Every structure is written in structure tokens, then in C-alpha cells.
Amino acid sequence: MKLFKGGVHPPQRKNTAEMATVAMGVPSVVIIPMVQHLGAPCQPKVKRGDTVKVGQPIGDSDAYVSAPIHSSVSGTVTKAEPLVLTGGKPVMCVEIKPDGLQEVFEGVKPPVVDSRESFLAAIRASGLTGLGGAGFPAHVKLNPPKDAKVDTLVINAAECEPYITSDYRECIENTHGIIEGILQVLKWTGIEKAMIGIENNKPEAVKVLSQAVSGIPSITVHSLPTRYPQGAEKTLIYALTGRQVPSGKLPADVGCIVMNVVSVAFVASYLKTGMPLIKKRVTIDGSAVQNPGNVEVLIGTPIKEVFDFCGGFKSEPKKVIMGGPMMGVSLFSLDLPVLKLNNALLAFDEDESRIPGETACIRCASCVRACPMGLLPYELDRLVNAKKFEEAQKLHILDCVECGCCVYACPAKRLMVQSIRIGKDYLRRNAKK
């Protein structure tokens, strides 16, 4: 097995690993953004006053790189207007007042799949985007350029972020759904084999999946050393296949397609029921949460209501994070909705929110040793602060995957990956001009 260089060992805090998923039910309101994926935003197909049902498409786009958005409830559209979300820019959102009946849309029925094309069309219609975090539309991912010879479907169950156990719960609670989904993807895309990668801090998941694939030669289960960021796309492919995705290229360029374990299980469920992606298992944890757990949440549920479902806060939350503590996004409001790619919501109390101030770099090289991409974070930090963006580009600043290992490892608490984000943003914007 190939091991990536670097990485860090943050405390695992998988407190919710043994907590079975609990469905939350219908919230008082849902706010469904028209952008929940990488790619073109969807246009709302409903307007204020319209009644909608569960699974009804309410947003779509003509663009190829996009994924339709569905209503997660039955009820009445109360608003269709732009709201400022985590990205800081206004995004068109549809607000629906649920009627509590959860009537299913008439169009929800198992899709007819008899070819690669109809399979990809079904995947697009399902609204599936990468559920591991990036939110890349699945039908695009599963349809690589013709010249890319893809032979391996990599299933990401590494779950290397602290706290998060939603992928682990999928492995335990929906083992056969995962296997079925993989078999469907292999069948319709013609990819030869699938490899499931799991960090070895989840032996139970390794065990149940290994048992489930016995007798299926096309699927193998691999226990990987627990080291963040093992679940990053490039490090995971390297661990399983020994192939390095070249700088600036995609996994398909080395013959791999990576899917999150929940995504692939959803493929099986969609093909069986035709119910699009309208709900998500989310790990709720963090020092400020009264009753941490894994909750099945309807997409668009206000975050505050999810925390309320978990008994509210035991101390005042000072920071709320969508995603894990290493790469998640901190939220400015509890009114923001749960999104498709959401896998965790963390609420930190004052103590846990505290971040020590930056001091001078002592050139200890911890960041150089921690960087899984083999970059020089301290130097990129210095160059960006000096506005020497072109020099930073020569040192491959654009290769940074923003995993945050450099910052985690730094004794001087330098905000290196934050500087790198600024540098990448500057270079990308100027490249477009």
C-alpha cells in the first residue's frame, strides 16, 4: 500500500460512532438554495404561492455541469428570493412552508435504466452531487472524457475528519445498499472494479463491508492507516492504487472515479424508488451540543431546528461549523439551511472556539513535513503576505488541497492555508482576465 507523505493526527472525537441514525421529521420551514453543487446554478421552477410535493423538482438548469434541486417537503412556496449563504454571495433560494403531510410527487417512480445513457440521465435526475464535500454533480463525474480509460471506482469511506461519523453509520446501517450501488455503477459505466477505502479506526465498518463483498470479486475493501487527510481524493487514490493524480488533472486521468460511500448507496436507493436526494444523514456534535448524534435531516431544514432536535445547546455556541473541524465552513447564522453535501454540523463552546494568535515563524519545518502535497506552506504564506503571487505560483500554490495540515501542525499558529487561499483566489481571478 502506498502511503502519502505528511499528514497530521488530530484528535478523532468519533463520539457519535455508535449512535444509530434518528430521523428528525418535518421542520417548520425549509430553505432550499438553487446552488448546492459545483457548476451552473439552477433556475427556480416554482414561484411564490405554488404548492409542491416531496421529490418534486423545484430547480434545474440547462447547463451540463449542474444538478436539479428537489423539494424535500410537501407544502406551499412562500418565497423565491436571493439569500446570502456561506459563500458570502446571494444565492437564489426557495422557501417552502411544509404542510406536514409529506405527500409524494406523482413523478417519483423508479427510473427505467437499460443503457449507460439512461443510467446517466437517471443519475442527473436524482440530483446526486458528490456527498463527501465538494458537491460535484455525479452524472458528470460518472461520464469521464472518452480518452480517459477508467478502470477503478474508488469508494471513499475513509472519513478522516474528526467528529464526523455519518459515513461510518452508512457502512453499518446500509451495508448492502452500498454494495448494490457499487454493482449498479460498475454495471452501467463498464468500470471493471471497485475499491472501498476505510481508515483503520473503523474496524467494524471494515468487517461488515468485507463480509458483504465476499464472493464479489469486483469489489475489494481496504483498511487504511488513520491519518488525516487520508480521505482526500488524491491521497485516497494513491493509497489504493499507487497512482498519483498529476497536478491540475482529475482522477479520471489516472483511471479512477471517486465516489463517497453515501453517494454510491444513494444510487441504489434511487434506482429502486425514484426518490431524489431530499434528505441527508448529518453528524451533530461539538462541545456545545446537548445530545450529539446522527440525524437524518430533510434538505433545507434550518440548522437551528436540527440542533433543537438534539436537545439544543448545553452552553452558548460560539462557533458553528458545517462539515468537519479541519475543512468545514464556519457559519454566521443558525438560520442557514442543511445542504445536500452536508455531513456534519458542529457547535463549539467558547473554549473550543478559541484559536491562538499567530506568532512569528520559527522555521521548524513542521508544515513542510505535514503537507501531503509536498509543498512549502511557510514559503507560500510568506510570498502571499508579500503579494508575490507569481513566485507563489512557481512554488505550485495552486496544488494546495487546503486540507489545513500545515496550520494544525504549526507551533507558531501561522495562518498558512488561509494565506494560500487568498493567493489561489488572486491567481485564479487574474488568470480569467
Place this chain on the structure above:
Amino acid sequence: MENRLSMSSSPHIRGDVSTSRIMLDVLIALVPASLAGVYFFGLHAALTIIICIVSCVLFEYLSRKFLFKRGNTISDLSAAVTGLLLALNLPPALPKWMAIVGCFFAIVVIKQLFGGIGQNFINPALGARVILLVAYGTRMTQWTAPRGFNGADAVTAATPLGILKEGGELPGYLGMFLGNIGGSLGETSALALIIGGIYLLVRKVITWEIPVIYIGTVALLSWVLGPEGIFTGDPLFHILAGGLMIGAIFMATDYTTSPMTRKGAIIFAFGCGLLTVLFRLYTNMPEGVSYAILLMNTAVPLIDRHTVPKRFGGGANA
């Protein structure tokens, strides 16, 4: 507005290691060598250690407050480390005021004038030692015989490397290993320094490359380049003598003045070893560790520029 949430760009958690914890570890690692120094050279040595630490911390505080108008950094403990390292590199009987002059150069001139912690281009303690060597050559090369706590007056004695150059009877390996020889206050006990080095390795403050390759290079080259032709040297003598142990374990591993990559560290350590042997064997100086490390310190930017690591996915031409 509901409760105010604080925002930050990920990661939202940090590791436990901090600059002050690292410096505290270095201080802890130097405790055995300091105790050995006090044991062999008496309470004078203890006084020198205390004066150097206090002076360095004071100089750091005062210079940043009044001269450079920057924030107070004494709590990062780096000034205390510099003070202790300088003390351990001084002759035990050096007049205390000279030690204070050394502290001034280390902190104010070498460290703070160049921008403070992380910015100095040479090791402050070693730089100060060499300045003292130039300024007060006689007193800086007057060594005291080790005496434990029983001896009465300090007797001057030569260091093993001095004896090698000037002639005379060399001490035994055991005495050199334990530190019962003439030399700088904290450099004589290889045993105490190795204990400190192991502590630093276990605490992951340093990695093995620099000390092992530095000491290994000196051993190999001093054996090869022997006085009676090749392979007639005495490597054990050379690695136990002089400032090699303290230099390789505590001075060459200084973060700021050593390379950032593993490959760079290997080149740096080899250079330190090569220069040390060349200075010891082919110049009229008895010892060369300080000069070797200082010279290699100045080569670090060059080494860093040529040892950029191979990036992931960079292919053959990374």
C-alpha cells in the same frame, strides 16, 4: 440578532504544540548538561548559567520595548534558550561581565536587529561566542580543570583538542564521555548531552538527521584522515572531544538557522561535519564546531533554494 457566532477560515482546530512548549523542551533537554557543568566546574558555572539566562531575557524584553518597539516575546522562552546555550558554550571561569556582553550581542545584535525569532541568519548563541572569542581571545581560551565539588581553587587546564594540537597526555575515553575534562561549561559531558538529545527526539522537537549525520561525518572523516595516513584516525576521540556533541544536538538543530527539508538537513549536517574536521585537522585552531555551524548557517538560504521537495503528482519533472 441572535447570539454572535465567531467565524474563521478552516481549520478550526490547532495542534497542541507551541513555540513556548518547544523552547521549554529544549530547556528541559539541557538540564542534564547544565547539571554536569555545575558538577564538574562548581558553583561558578551555576552563576554563569543564571546570569546568561537572566541577561538574555532582559535584553530581549528591553530591546523590543524601547529599541524596536515591538511586542513582548519573552514568554516564548527562546531568549532563555539562547541564554542557556551561550552559558554552556563559555569557559567556566569567564568573567561574568564578558558573558553579559555576549548575551547583548546574541539577543540585540544577532537576533532582534534581524527581526527577532525566526529571522536571525546565524545561531545567536554561537554568533555571540565567536564575537567573544575575537574580543577576549585570551579569557575565552582559558579552561578550568574539572574538579567536582571537592577541589579548592580552579586550576587552568587544556581541552583534549588543545592537547592534541599542543601535545601532552590525552584523557581517557571514559572521562571524555562523562565530562571529566577541560572545556566549555556544558560541552564536556557527552553522556548528559546525549540524554538531552534522546529527550528531544522522543518529544519530536528534533529529527535524527542533523545530529546523526553530523556526528557520523566527523567520525568517518576523522578516521579516514588520520595522522599516520588514511584510516589511522581516532574517531571516538573526535566525537567525544570539544563542542561536537552540544553542537550537533543543540546548535546545528536550531530551527531558524537550519534547512527546511529533509534533503536540505542532510546536506547541511554533512557540511557541518566536513568543515569541523577540516578546521580541527588542517588549521591552527584546536576546535572548529562553532565556525563550521556558523558557516553552514549562512549557506541555509542557498540549500533551501535547491532542495525544494518533490510535490505530489508532480511527475518526473517536479
